[in-house]
Amino acid sequence: MNTKTYSELRQAALFRCGRDLLKVAALVLDDVVNPVELANPATLEWAKSVARKSALLAEQSISLGHEQGIATSRQDNDLYGARRQYSAAVDRFEGRIKAARIKASIKAAS
Numbered sequence: 001m002n003t004k005t006y007s008e009l010r011q012a013a014l015f016r017c018g019r020d021l022l023k024v025a026a027l028v029l030d031d032v033v034n035p036v037e038l039a040n041p042a043t044l045e046w047a048k049s050v051a052r053k054s055a056l057l058a059e060q061s062i063s064l065g066h067e068q069g070i071a072t073s074r075q076d077n078d079l080y081g082a083r084r085q086y087s088a089a090v091d092r093f094e095g096r097i098k099a100a101r102i103k104a105s106i107k108a109a110s
Contacts (some may be wrong), residue, residue: 007068014065015075019082021058025051026089038100047093055086 002009028051037043062079065071071079 011065011068011071012075014061014068015071015079018058018062018065019078021054021061022082022086025054025058026086028054029089029093032093033096035100035103038096039104044097051090051093058082058086 004012028047032038032043032047065075
């Protein structure tokens with residue numbers, strides 16, 4: 001017998017979906033590490049686009065979850081952690097792009 005209401009179950013499922021989509025978004029950005037990929041504007045735009053779409057879907061799912069009722073502190077903490085991981089992936093992605101551009105400019109200058 002389940003002690004949670006249907007809205008609590010839906011909320012948990014929607015939050016889980018949101019966290020998983022944020023993981024996918026971070027994974028897409030973290031997978032772009034090859035120097036050839038980092039030098040290709042089409043690849044960079046593709047990765048940003050897929051990550052952005054995944055993050056937007058995640059936020060929609062999380063928003064729907066909040067519509068089901070008040071989130072617990074643990075749920076809010078888990079969502080915060082997922083958002084932080086995605087934000088860190090964006091920072092790493094931008095850092096790799098910047099490093100690749102610096103490396104390319106040094107190589108071109110020599």
